[in-house]
Amino acid sequence: xxxxxxxxxxxxxxxxxxxxxxxxxxxxxxxxxxxxxxxxxxxxxxxxxxxxxxxxxxxxxxxxxxxxxxxxxxxxxxxxxxxxxxxxxxxxxxxxxxxxxxxxxxxxxxxxxxxxxxxxxxxxxxxxxxxxxxxxxxxxxxxxxxxxxxxxxxxxxxxxxxxxxxxxxxxxxxxxxxxxxxxxxxxxxxxxxxxxxxxxxxxxxxxxxxxxxxxxxxxxxxxxxxxxxxxxxxxxxxxxxxxxxxxxxxxxxxxxxxxxxxxxxxxxxxxxxxxxxxxxxxxxxxxxxxxxxxxxxxxxxxxxxxxxxxxxxxxxxxxxxxxxxxxxxxxxxxxxxxxxxxxxxxxxxxxxxxxxxxxxxxxxxxxxxxxxxxxxxxxxxxxxxxxxxxxxxxxxxxxxxxxxxxxxxxxxxxxxxxxxxxxxxxxxxxxxxxxxxxxxxxxxxxxxxxxxxxxxxxxxxxxxxxxxxxxxxxxxxxxxxxxxxxxxxxxxxxxxxxxxxxxxxxxxxxxxxxxxxxxxx
Amino acid sequence: xxxxxxxxxxxxxxxxxxxxxxxxxxxxxxxxxxxxxxxxxxxxxxxxxxxxxxxxxxxxxxxxxxxxxxxxxxxxxxxxxxxxxxxxxxxxxxxxxxxxxxxxxxxxxxxxxxxxxxxxxxxxxxxxxxxxxxxxxxxxxxxxxxxxxxxxxxxxxxxxxxxxxxxxxxxxxxxxxxxxxxxxxxxxxxxxxxxxxxxxxxxxxxxxxxxxxxxxxxxxxxxxxxxxxxxxxxxxxxxxxxxxxxxxxxxxxxxxxxxxxxxxxxxxxxxxxxxxxxxxxxxxxxxxxxxxxxxxxxxxxxxxxxxxxxxxxxxxxxxxxxxxxxxxxxxxxxxxxxxxxxxxxxxxxxxxxxxxxxxxxxxxxxxxxxxxxxxxxxxxxxxxxxxxxxxxxxxxxxxxxxxxxxxxxxxxxxxxxxxxxxxxxxxxx
Numbered sequence: 001x002x003x004x005x006x007x008x009x010x011x012x013x014x015x016x017x018x019x020x021x022x023x024x025x026x027x028x029x030x031x032x033x034x035x036x037x038x039x040x041x042x043x044x045x046x047x048x049x050x051x052x053x054x055x056x057x058x059x060x061x062x063x064x065x066x067x068x069x070x071x072x073x074x075x076x077x078x079x080x081x082x083x084x085x086x087x088x089x090x091x092x093x094x095x096x097x098x099x100x101x102x103x104x105x106x107x108x109x110x111x112x113x114x115x116x117x118x119x120x121x122x123x124x125x126x127x128x129x130x131x132x133x134x135x136x137x138x139x140x141x142x143x144x145x146x147x148x149x150x151x152x153x154x155x156x157x158x159x160x161x162x163x164x165x166x167x168x169x170x171x172x173x174x175x176x177x178x179x180x181x182x183x184x185x186x187x188x189x190x191x192x193x194x195x196x197x198x199x200x201x202x203x204x205x206x207x208x209x210x211x212x213x214x215x216x217x218x219x220x221x222x223x224x225x226x227x228x229x230x231x232x233x234x235x236x237x238x239x240x241x242x243x244x245x246x247x248x249x250x251x252x253x254x255x256x257x258x259x260x261x262x263x264x265x266x267x268x269x270x271x272x273x274x275x276x277x278x279x280x281x282x283x284x285x286x287x288x289x290x291x292x293x294x295x296x297x298x299x300x301x302x303x304x305x306x307x308x309x310x311x312x313x314x315x316x317x318x319x320x321x322x323x324x325x326x327x328x329x330x331x332x333x334x335x336x337x338x339x340x341x342x343x344x345x346x347x348x349x350x351x352x353x354x355x356x357x358x359x360x361x362x363x364x365x366x367x368x369x370x371x372x373x374x375x376x377x378x379x380x381x382x383x384x385x386x387x388x389x390x391x392x393x394x395x396x397x398x399x400x401x402x403x404x405x406x407x408x409x410x411x412x413x414x415x416x417x418x419x420x421x422x423x424x425x426x427x428x429x430x431x432x433x434x435x436x437x438x439x440x441x442x443x444x445x446x447x448x449x450x451x452x453x454x455x456x457x458x459x460x461x462x463x464x465x466x467x468x469x470x471x472x473x474x475x476x477x478x479x480x481x482x483x484x485x486x487x488x489x490x491x492x493x494x495x496x497x498x499x500x501x502x503x504x505x506x507x508x509x510x511x512x513x514x515x516x517x518x519x520x521x
Numbered sequence: 522x523x524x525x526x527x528x529x530x531x532x533x534x535x536x537x538x539x540x541x542x543x544x545x546x547x548x549x550x551x552x553x554x555x556x557x558x559x560x561x562x563x564x565x566x567x568x569x570x571x572x573x574x575x576x577x578x579x580x581x582x583x584x585x586x587x588x589x590x591x592x593x594x595x596x597x598x599x600x601x602x603x604x605x606x607x608x609x610x611x612x613x614x615x616x617x618x619x620x621x622x623x624x625x626x627x628x629x630x631x632x633x634x635x636x637x638x639x640x641x642x643x644x645x646x647x648x649x650x651x652x653x654x655x656x657x658x659x660x661x662x663x664x665x666x667x668x669x670x671x672x673x674x675x676x677x678x679x680x681x682x683x684x685x686x687x688x689x690x691x692x693x694x695x696x697x698x699x700x701x702x703x704x705x706x707x708x709x710x711x712x713x714x715x716x717x718x719x720x721x722x723x724x725x726x727x728x729x730x731x732x733x734x735x736x737x738x739x740x741x742x743x744x745x746x747x748x749x750x751x752x753x754x755x756x757x758x759x760x761x762x763x764x765x766x767x768x769x770x771x772x773x774x775x776x777x778x779x780x781x782x783x784x785x786x787x788x789x790x791x792x793x794x795x796x797x798x799x800x801x802x803x804x805x806x807x808x809x810x811x812x813x814x815x816x817x818x819x820x821x822x823x824x825x826x827x828x829x830x831x832x833x834x835x836x837x838x839x840x841x842x843x844x845x846x847x848x849x850x851x852x853x854x855x856x857x858x859x860x861x862x863x864x865x866x867x868x869x870x871x872x873x874x875x876x877x878x879x880x881x882x883x884x885x886x887x888x889x890x891x892x893x894x895x896x897x898x899x900x901x902x903x904x905x906x907x908x909x910x911x912x913x914x915x916x917x918x919x920x921x922x923x924x925x926x927x928x929x930x931x932x933x934x935x936x937x938x939x940x941x942x943x944x945x946x947x948x949x950x
Contacts (some may be wrong), residue, residue, distance in 0.1 A: 025525060032523045032637055049523035059527065061535040076582055077541030081536040082637035105524070112529055127523065173546075181583055325599020334598055400600040402611075408590045412608035431596040442585050467591030472583035479583070 014303035021312075023116040028053075031120045032127070038298045040130040042371060044291065046131040047146060048105040051123065055112050057509070060084045062109055066274075067099040069107060070153045072160040072266075074176055090126050100126035102134040102277070104146040117312040120305075124295040136379045137283070139276035149273060153196035156266040163259050168504075178479035179246065179267035184441055186246030186268035187275045195435070241460070244447040246271070254455060255485030264483070279382045279437055282395075286340015287378055293317060293341070323399065334431075339399070346395045347374055357393055379437025383435035391431065393424045403430045442469055444490070454486040463494050467503060477505040544639070550575045551639065555647040559797075559934045568800070571644045574634035644733060648934075649801045652941040654771060654809075654862060656892040656921065669762040679758025693755035701745045708741040728858065771860040771892075772810045773802055774846050777828065778867035780817040780837035787899045790930055791866040792829055797937050798864055799825070812849055816842035822849065839871045839907060843882045856890040863891060864940075869898040869905030876910040884914045895940045899927045 017034065018027050032051065039046070049444045054062070064081035065071040081501040087419060100108040110124040136142050164172045179186075242248040249256070250264040266445055277284065296313050305313075323338040324330040350358045351370035359366045365373045377390060417423030417430070433439055447460040457480070461469060469492055480488045487506040494500045544551060554573045562569075569676030603609075639647075675688055715734040718726060775795050779788065802809045813828035814820055821844040846863065854861060871879070888894065897907050908924065915922045925936045 025527065028525050029523075032525070036523065051523055051525045052528045052529075054528045058531070058535070064536045064539060065790065073538045073542055075542040075546045076537065078536060078539035078541070079635070081540055082543065083635070086637050109528075169542075169545075173542075177582070182585075184584060187606070323598050325601075326597035327599065327601075331599075334596070399598045401596055401598055402600040402603055403594055403596045406595065406611070410594070411611070413611050415603045415605060415607040415609065418603055418607070423605055427596055427909055430594050433594075434596055440587075442587055444585055461585075463591070465592035465594075467593065468588040470586040470588040472581070473582035473585055473588075475581075476585055495947045507763050 011199050014306070016306045016309070017299075018116055019306055021115040021117065023114070023119045027116060028110075028119060028123070031116075032123055034299060034304060035120065035124050035128060035295050038295050039124075039132075039291070040061060040228050042291075042294070043375065044128050044132040044137055046106065046128060047103075047135055049131060050105040050107045051127060052107060052109050052321055053112055054109050056088070056265075059109065059111050060088060062099050065129075067101050067109075068153055069101070069150065070157050072157045072176075073164075074180075075173065076180065076286050098122040098126045098131045101149075102130075102140060102144060102146055102273075103149045106134065106146070115312065117305075117309045118316065119317060120309075121292050121296060121313055125288045125292035128295065129291040130284060132291075133280075133284050133287045133378060133421075135277070135314070136375070137280060137382075138380055139280060143276050144273050148198065150336075152201070152269065155198035155201055156270070159262065159266065163263065167259065170264065174482060175263045176267070178482045179264050181476045181479040182245050182249075182483075183267055183271045185235040185444060186244060186264075186271040188244055188247070188272065189438070234513050237449045237451050238446060243444075244268075245444070245446060245459075248446050249483045252449070256483065276382075279384075279435075280469040282336040282340040282343075282383045282435065283378065283381065283386050284340070285336045286342075286344045289321060289337050289341040290344035290374075325400075334434075339387075342395055342398065343376075343390055344374065346392050347377060347390055350392060355394075361392060388428060388432040391428045393419070396424055396427055401427050401431065439464065442467075447491075454465040454487060454491060455485075457484045459488070459490045461490060461492040463492060463500070466494055468492060469503075474503055474505075477503050523879065527607060535848060544643070547575055547580070550579070551856060552647055552650075555644060556934055558644075559648060560931050567603070567907075568641050569644070570640045572638050574635055574636040577635050580635045602914055643802055644894060645800065648797075649804055652805065652938065652939065654773075654802075654806065654860070654893065656860070659868040669766045670761050670762050673760045673762045675757040675833075676760040677757065683759045683761065685757045685759045688757040689751070689755050692757060693751045696755055697748050697750070700748050704741050704744045708738060708745070711737050711741065741921070744817050756827045769860060770808055770810075770858060771806060772812060772854050773798070774812045774814060774849075774861070774863040775799070775828065776814045776816070776820075776842045776865040778817075778839065778842075778870075779815050779831075780836065780868075780870065781834050782837060782870040783834075783868050783899075787868050790899050790927060790933060791897075793930065793933050794866055794899075794937060795864070796829070797934070798941075801937075801941065810854075812846075813840050814845055814849075816830040816845075837871050838875050839867065840875050840882055843879055843887060847882070847886050850887075850890055861891050862893050862895075863887070864895045864897070866897050866899060867907060868900045869907045871905070872908045873906070876906040879907065880914060883911070884917065886916060888914065888922065894922050896922075896924045897927055897936065897940075898924070901928045 017030050032049070060081060062069075063084050064077045068266070071077065089252075098108055098110060100106065100417065106127065107211065108122070108131075110122055114122065134146060140146070160172060181240075238248070238252075246264050246268040250261045256264075275399075296305070296310075298389050300310050320391055321335070321338045321341050322336045347365070348370045350366050351368050354366035381389060396419040400419055402423070403416050405414045405416045407414075417426035419427065441460045443464065445460055445462070447458045449458070450456045459480075473490070477488055477490060480490075488504065490503040491499045492501040492503075551573050554591055555571060558571045675685055711734055715731065715738065718734065720729050775798065777791050777795065783791070799811060802811060811825070813823050813825060813834075815823055815828060815831070816837075816839065817833070818838045818841065819835075822845065823831065842865075850856070850861060883894070896911055898904065904926070908926075911922075911924055923940055925940060927933055927936055
């Protein structure tokens with residue numbers, strides 16, 4: 001990796017901030033101040049930072065709860081913790097150097113085992129890279145409320161604790177298990193959600209419980225009114241398909257108790273909070289990696305860090321952005337750090353040193369101010385559109401990207417496009433699509449409810465490219481059945497709209513356990 | 522703007538509750554693994570943690586995801602020799618291809634079992650879960666031994682760590698209100714009078730009176746201010762008293778046959794049984810004493826060390842041990858104060874005329890004093906004389922007398938659990 005501009009300051013005297021590899025709290029402060037100064041010169045706008053130094057054990061704790069400083073208790077977090085602990089103790093994995101949370105103040109964890117160089121890298125990466133991304137990117141600013149999340153977590157933890165005291169750990173666990181299974185289907189994709197607020201939640205909670213129950217009862221009113229029944233037959237419920245399964249269940253499941261609806265709501269709100277992160281992995285990591293690289297290099301240029309520091313930094317940085325080729329045993333998909341970092345750097349290159357090719361492909365940014373362009377890109381895109389907009393032919397050549405078509409009905413896998421003149425557009429489109437969440441997750445919607453009959457719930461799965469549902473699906477159906485309270489059907493429709501496979505979960509005659517029947521047509 | 526906080530001293534066991542939840546959910550799996558481990562381990566190797574494996578399928582959290590098959594397009598890095606339009610054979614075992622990169626690699630271990638370690642304490646907790654000494658009775662209120670600390674209201678004296686802040690502040694406020702009452706009443710009167718005076722027309726104002734009132738108000742306000750915010754008189758402490766609690770005292774007699782007929786293997790099994798028993802008592806009952814008695818033709822009270830490791834041997838007269846036991850009870854453990862238990866292990870082989878004598882000593886002299894007697898016969902063969910002699914006692918005493926046969930080392934733990942399971946206790950009550 002070549003550094004950008006080392007030549008011009010060889011004349012400057014070097015007065016490094018520190019020389020050893022040990023860090024101290026004073027040094028952390030000094031480095032943070034210097035990095036903050038440089039970040040400011042690049043117009044990185046951040047939330048206040050709360051940097052917490054923790055031990056390896058605490059890092060494992062943080063892992064288990066997805067970095068959330070507080071969260072309700074659930075066995076799956078325990079499982080995650082045991083898994084991490086086991087792997088770490090056997091030396092099979094190292095822990096991440098940092099975890100950062102989208103909150104205000106922005107909480108970043110630093111591990112005490114890190115060297116001074118690593119701490120500086122992490123501060124630049126998390127406290128100025130990720131932090132400014134959280135504050136700037138449109139998905140985060142419109143869909144999440146950084147200042148409210150910690151309060152909301154406290155609220156949800158307390159609420160679930162109360163439920164456990166009142167209704168027993170098992171009853172709560174049941175609902176949480178079911179809700180977690182549907183967590184990815186608990187987000188509004190198009191409607192902008194209300195920001196979460198713990199105080200409001202608490203105040204409205206009691207009223208809501210009552211009103212909600214009333215509304216649900218209204219829907220299920222069973223007193224027959226003869227004149228209306230003919231009209232009602234044509235009434236469809238829901239009138240339009242619903243994609244937010246958790247929301248639908250929270251509002252309409254006939255048998256849920258108010259506290260159970262509240263728990264669904266909590267899980268749904270958390271899913272919504274994490275939704276932007278799932279959509280901006282490449283951009284978020286790319287942005288943070290680009291900035292730790294740029295900021296630390298600026299430190300070096302000013303003579304504030306030693307050559308040894310720089311060697312260690314470059315070593316870590318190179319490891320982070322290593323992309324194993326597709327046929328390597330270490331390959332597990334495209335490394336978001338690699339793709340993100342290179343795209344960010346590439347945008348800077350296109351702005352500063354555009355080639356003829358760049359001028360043809362990116363007429364509006366070639367030669368423009370790189371900082372403006374980069375900030376614009378960070379603020380207004382998500383992974384899918386970012387790739388579609390900014391992936392350059394040069395980068396496709398550098399990463400040697402190619403696309404394949406894998407059709408289960410055919411013997412061979414076909415190479416459809418590679419990094420050449422004829423293939424750039426196709427590769428770029430396909431890569432962008434790979435980051436489209438609606439393509440990555442099966443498209444499942446609430447189709448109808450038999451409100452006049454057996455109250456069964458029917459879902460439709462719309463297949464893309466004839467890709468069926470995974471094996472877990474029948475287990476998820478059980479959870480759906482738990483929440484809905486009556487029989488549940490899921491039809492998997494192929495591209496032509498024909499039902500190619502059906503799942504159902506219905507209670508068998510007299511036994512207590514719901515029995516699962518799997519049908520295939 | 523950054524704050525740097527050192528959190529290393531905060532508790533590192535934030536995940537403890539979640540871990541417990543996980544263990545609770547998979548208790549059945551863990552218990553099974555623990556039982557297997559107990560049977561597998563050597564005698565001296567009980568106090569160690571254990572690796573538990575649970576099939577991944579049982580611990581998975583299902584979600585809707587894409588399955589195998591269908592038509593997929595993927596973009597991959599690191600092209601070497603491919604051109605557009607090339608066809609390649611589908612590599613074996615990579616059917617999953619697809620878009621699920623994140624999910625597949627997250628779980629890491631694929632088809633392997635989900636495994637983790639439980640600590641020594643947790644291991645023993647599972648081993649001895651739901652076990653109890655049957656028929657335990659609270660016999661005496663011991664004078665000095667056990668006390669419990671209890672909260673009992675508030676006092677005016679105490680140590681700083683027992684300071685009741687809320688109570689103290691409330692007392693201080695009450696005192697301030699009480700002491701300032703008359704001054705505040707006067708102040709109110711003065712203030713209203715002053716207001717009235719100042720509202721009057723300029724000509725009608727009595728300026729002297731106004732000055733007087735202002736002075737008075739200042740004086741009163743000063744007086745109120747002088748009342749101290751908190752006084753030693755206000756400070757309250759939580760009162761904590763000692764309360765004696767009834768204690769249960771129990772003694773367990775471990776009687777082991779070490780005669781020549783006991784082969785090394787049988788002795789090992791007996792020792793294994795006693796180790797379990799000893800660990801169980803040590804863990805669950807702090808105040809339990811254990812008396813070790815070993816016998817061949819003559820019985821001897823020995824230390825724990827000797828009991829488990831001595832190699833002395835000889836013929837068999839079981840009654841000698843029972844005689845010694847009655848002796849020890851008489852000398853040291855008055856049945857009025859002690860819950861007395863006994864566990865006897867033998868291969869059942871005894872001197873011919875001795876077995877009826879044993880039964881007699883047991884039923885007439887020992888059982889009336891005992892809460893519970895457990896006899897285990899360790900032999901893969903048919904029952905021997907001692908067993909038949911004891912059968913009568915069992916039919917007579919029922920719950921308080923238990924007999925079991927251990928054939929192989931696999932039986933030890935289940936039978937141990939059987940003998941001391943909490944269920945016995947309930948039925949007995």
